[in-house]
Amino acid sequence: MAVGVALLTTLAAMRAGRIRRLALAALALTPVAASSLLINVLLPAGGGGLATAVAALLRLLGTTLPLTLLFATTDAPDLLNDLEARGIGRRAVFVLGAALAAVPRAQARAVDVIEAQRARGLDTEGSWRRRLRGVVPLVTPLIIGSLAEVEDRTLALEVRAFGAPGRRTLLHRPPDSGWQRAARWAMAGLAALGLATRAAAVTGH
Amino acid sequence: MIVLDQASYRYRGTSTWALPPTSLELRPGEVVGVVGANERGKTTLCMVAAGLAPVTIGGELRGRVLIDGRPTVELAGYELAQRCGVLFDNPTVQLTGLHRTVYEEVAFGPCNLGLPVAEVHERTRAALRMLAVEHLAERNPGHLSGGETQLVALAGLLALRPGHLVLDEPTSRLDPDRSLQVADAIARVAEAGVGVLLTEHDEQLVALVSGRVVEL
Numbered sequence: 001m002a003v004g005v006a007l008l009t010t011l012a013a014m015r016a017g018r019i020r021r022l023a024l025a026a027l028a029l030t031p032v033a034a035s036s037l038l039i040n041v042l043l044p045a046g047g048g049g050l051a052t053a054v055a056a057l058l059r060l061l062g063t064t065l066p067l068t069l070l071f072a073t074t075d076a077p078d079l080l081n082d083l084e085a086r087g088i089g090r091r092a093v094f095v096l097g098a099a100l101a102a103v104p105r106a107q108a109r110a111v112d113v114i115e116a117q118r119a120r121g122l123d124t125e126g127s128w129r130r131r132l133r134g135v136v137p138l139v140t141p142l143i144i145g146s147l148a149e150v151e152d153r154t155l156a157l158e159v160r161a162f163g164a165p166g167r168r169t170l171l172h173r174p175p176d177s178g179w180q181r182a183a184r185w186a187m188a189g190l191a192a193l194g195l196a197t198r199a200a201a202v203t204g205h
Numbered sequence: 206m207i208v209l210d211q212a213s214y215r216y217r218g219t220s221t222w223a224l225p226p227t228s229l230e231l232r233p234g235e236v237v238g239v240v241g242a243n244e245r246g247k248t249t250l251c252m253v254a255a256g257l258a259p260v261t262i263g264g265e266l267r268g269r270v271l272i273d274g275r276p277t278v279e280l281a282g283y284e285l286a287q288r289c290g291v292l293f294d295n296p297t298v299q300l301t302g303l304h305r306t307v308y309e310e311v312a313f314g315p316c317n318l319g320l321p322v323a324e325v326h327e328r329t330r331a332a333l334r335m336l337a338v339e340h341l342a343e344r345n346p347g348h349l350s351g352g353e354t355q356l357v358a359l360a361g362l363l364a365l366r367p368g369h370l371v372l373d374e375p376t377s378r379l380d381p382d383r384s385l386q387v388a389d390a391i392a393r394v395a396e397a398g399v400g401v402l403l404t405e406h407d408e409q410l411v412a413l414v415s416g417r418v419v420e421l
Contacts, residue, residue, distance in 0.1 A: 080303060152295065156293065156299045158282045159291045160301075160365070162283070163282045164317050167319055168316045169318075171322065171326075
């Protein structure tokens with residue numbers, strides 16, 4: 001099943017022109033694959049053997065690659081808009097959106113903090129000891145600033161009437177062709193079939 | 206009209222009153238400037254006048270604060286938002302960061318109210334037009350200058366058609382040219398009949414746009 005998922009994802013990525021991104025995600029799993037091999041093949045305590053190591057890696061690929069493809073091909077606003085159009089509540093959608101936006105925001109904030117601390121004479125380069133000493137003055141304002149920003153953003157949402165009752169107006173809905181719907185149903189069917197096959201194998205029927 | 210009648214306020218978990226007893230009136234189309242040194246309660250005054258304190262952030266309010274004749278403590282957050290918009294000093298946190306274009310960002314408020322699509326478009330276009338920022342409509346909100354971001358945040362508030370605006374040091378992060386852009390926008394908003402309460406360090410700017418100045 002994991003092989004099937006990985007193959008389908010690869011085909012979809014090729015069609016979407018995102019195969020490079022997918023390859024990078026797969027490459028990022030190299031350390032995990034190496035440790036899995038090490039534990040299962042070389043260490044007596046692991047004991048699973050090559051087949052177990054390969055199965056674990058395939059499962060990992062089967063979960064990582066579709067998610068990578070999703071975020072490589074779908075803009076966050078489109079995803080959120082579509083979820084809302086499908087009846088997910090505005091708060092749940094906003095929480096997901098905030099989570100998706102959290103990483104780039106944290107990166108931007110970190111750059112600001114580093115620049116501010118450097119301007120005050122903090123040395124963030126050189127030996128690892130110097131770098132380590134520089135971490136505390138960077139992390140503290142980063143965390144406090146992020147917490148304060150959460151509060152500010154909550155207020156900002158309140159003044160945009162985010163708490164109003166009823167459903168939000170959706171200005172547009174991402175296109176959803178018959179072909180896409182058919183593909184989704186087919187994949188859901190395949191997943192159900194895979195689960196049933198797996199359950200049958202486990203119970204021995 | 207916004208009326209503060211001997212209103213004082215202290216934040217949750219504190220014993221000191223961040224806003225001493227204050228009385229103030231803000232009429233439609235009027236710009237009232239508020240000046241004062243740091244820690245005199247300018248930001249707290251903004252929060253209290255807009256009803257965010259105590260409705261959203263808690264704390265204790267004494268005295269009365271009325272918006273259009275109704276006590277703020279009786280209104281829900283989304284009802285307050287339609288009566289009084291609040292612009293904070295950091296415009297970047299005022300934008301949701303979840304929209305691809307400025308147009309969608311400005312439309313966020315009316316969409317929250319569940320208004321018909323045609324009305325959302327009408328309000329969004331009108332807000333952008335009022336601040337003369339229609340040319341930004343298709344831009345990415347994350348790639349705007351500080352002044353542009355502040356104007357877009359203001360447009361987002363105006364799209365809710367509030368009768369009043371509270372602006373908490375809207376130019377504190379802007380250079381003089383961008384500050385004048387915001388000052389121009391404030392004058393235009395007031396001309397449209399919106400009452401504006403403006404706190405600022407820049408006394409020249411306050412004198413430029415305010416019909417009345419109050420010192421805290």
